[in-house]
Amino acid sequence: MDDSEDGSSIFAGGDIFEQRELLRVGHVPDIDRIVGRDEEISAVGRALGPGTRGSPPETTIIYGKTGTGKSLVTRCVSRQAQKEADSHDTDFRFSYVDCSDYQSDAKASREMARRLSDTLDAEKNIPRVGIGAADYRDITWELLDEHDVDVFVAILDEVDKLDDDDLLRSLTRAKESGKADAHIGAICVSNKIEYRNRLNERLDSSLQDNELVFDPYDANQIRAILENRTDAFVDGVLQEGVIPKVAALAAQEHGDARKAVDTLYEAGRIAEKEEANIVTEDHVDDAVQRAEINRFKQLVSGTTPHVKHILRTLALLTADNPGQQSFSTHEIYEAYTQLVAAEEGTPLSEDRVYRLLKEQSFLGVTESEHTGGGHSEGSFLEHRLVRDPELVIEALEK
Numbered sequence: 001m002d003d004s005e006d007g008s009s010i011f012a013g014g015d016i017f018e019q020r021e022l023l024r025v026g027h028v029p030d031i032d033r034i035v036g037r038d039e040e041i042s043a044v045g046r047a048l049g050p051g052t053r054g055s056p057p058e059t060t061i062i063y064g065k066t067g068t069g070k071s072l073v074t075r076c077v078s079r080q081a082q083k084e085a086d087s088h089d090t091d092f093r094f095s096y097v098d099c100s101d102y103q104s105d106a107k108a109s110r111e112m113a114r115r116l117s118d119t120l121d122a123e124k125n126i127p128r129v130g131i132g133a134a135d136y137r138d139i140t141w142e143l144l145d146e147h148d149v150d151v152f153v154a155i156l157d158e159v160d161k162l163d164d165d166d167l168l169r170s171l172t173r174a175k176e177s178g179k180a181d182a183h184i185g186a187i188c189v190s191n192k193i194e195y196r197n198r199l200n201e202r203l204d205s206s207l208q209d210n211e212l213v214f215d216p217y218d219a220n221q222i223r224a225i226l227e228n229r230t231d232a233f234v235d236g237v238l239q240e241g242v243i244p245k246v247a248a249l250a251a252q253e254h255g256d257a258r259k260a261v262d263t264l265y266e267a268g269r270i271a272e273k274e275e276a277n278i279v280t281e282d283h284v285d286d287a288v289q290r291a292e293i294n295r296f297k298q299l300v301s302g303t304t305p306h307v308k309h310i311l312r313t314l315a316l317l318t319a320d321n322p323g324q325q326s327f328s329t330h331e332i333y334e335a336y337t338q339l340v341a342a343e344e345g346t347p348l349s350e351d352r353v354y355r356l357l358k359e360q361s362f363l364g365v366t367e368s369e370h371t372g373g374g375h376s377e378g379s380f381l382e383h384r385l386v387r388d389p390e391l392v393i394e395a396l397e398k
């Protein structure tokens with residue numbers, strides 16, 4: 001009996017992916033699969049290095065735009081530091097806390113204690129409620145003492161999400177205030193560069209010397225990152241130009257490795273859905289377009305049906321009038337009332353539509369500009385879509 005007879009073919013994968021998990025969000029590649037961050041890896045290594053030999057680690061703050069490898073490098077190097085410390089008979093421990101999941105001082109402090117307790121295999125009772133942030137930190141210091149830990153590093157990822165700086169302040173002072181014997185350090189990670197000033201104002205100068213900035217990736221680096229993951233695909237299904245194309249687009253737009261990996265994955269999925277046996281550059285174009293449509297959908301997801309009608313009207317006008325990009329409020333209003341009538345709805349007043357259009361321009365969905373009409377007409381407002389009308393029409397389809 002073959003697949004088609006017993007029905008198992010409905011679960012069969014296509015012929016595109018071999019190990020799709022290599023392209024999924026959340027996949028953490030090994031340190032030897034990290035490309036183009038050698039300097040950054042060394043810098044984080046230098047910060048943690050003393051810790052691996054029983055001396056105080058350097059507290060460091062890492063900045064950089066989204067998708068530049070900050071979390072990845074920090075996690076991989078910390079793991080590596082733990083191994084290195086073992087070879088020097090140093091008991092080095094770290095707790096990784098993603099502050100976007102634990103935004104209050106108490107939650108982040110609890111998570112820090114919990115993670116430490118896990119790595120120590122300590123069966124410490126860490127209450128979920130009823131005690132405060134400072135108590136959770138005391139549990140951390142106790143754990144360090146009870147287990148004779150030499151060096152402890154707290155990794156506070158997305159540190160800008162924390163409600164306040166108490167945790168960071170107490171980490172930088174735990175040793176001098178006699179709360180713990182271990183050397184204690186912190187690595188803070190943020191993609192908000194504005195956070196730097198806020199932090200410097202409040203935490204003296206102790207962190208200023210140890211700032212590390214991760215730059216967006218260039219096309220070659222993104223290309224190397226993607227090439228390192230081609231074993232996600234069945235051998236030979238990636239058309240030659242696919243990776244260079246994804247890399248070029250990504251570098252041009254954002255230099256974000258996460259988005260580039262996503263685009264490659266999406267291109268593969270689209271090929272799979274079409275039951276194609278090769279991934280082409282056209283699939284990449286489709287993937288990029290899909291992503292833009294999704295982003296636009298998100299952008300307008302919270303708006304009212306009338307705003308959607310107005311945007312659809314503008315998109316239809318733009319698509320139907322090649323050579324014309326901008327339309328007056330009145331032109332849009334006329335077309336909008338027809339569109340609403342066709343759906344048997346009741347249109348809003350022209351003044352209301354005018355205000356909603358101005359609001360959309362403020363949100364960056366459209367652009368509005370005053371145009372001097374003829375002598376007697378005075379100036380009026382013209383509106384145009386920022387994005388491709390086809391994309392907007394598709395995104396607004398139900």
Ligand SMILES: Nc1ncnc2c1ncn2[C@@H]1O[C@H](COP(=O)(O)OP(=O)(O)OP(=O)(O)O)[C@@H](O)[C@H]1O
Pocket residue numbers: 026027028029033034035036037064065066067068069070071072073190191225257258261
């Ligand atoms: N140098 C690299 N080599 C291989 N893969 C990488 C590299 N940099 C980033 N990636 C991939 O991109 C994804 C995003 O990287 P990472 O999570 O480290 O970004 P980030 O700088 O922390 O971004 P954010 O500020 O949004 O948290 C990772 O999961 C990884 O798959």
Ligand SMILES: [Mg+2]
Pocket residue numbers: 070071072157
């Ligand atoms: Mg991150």
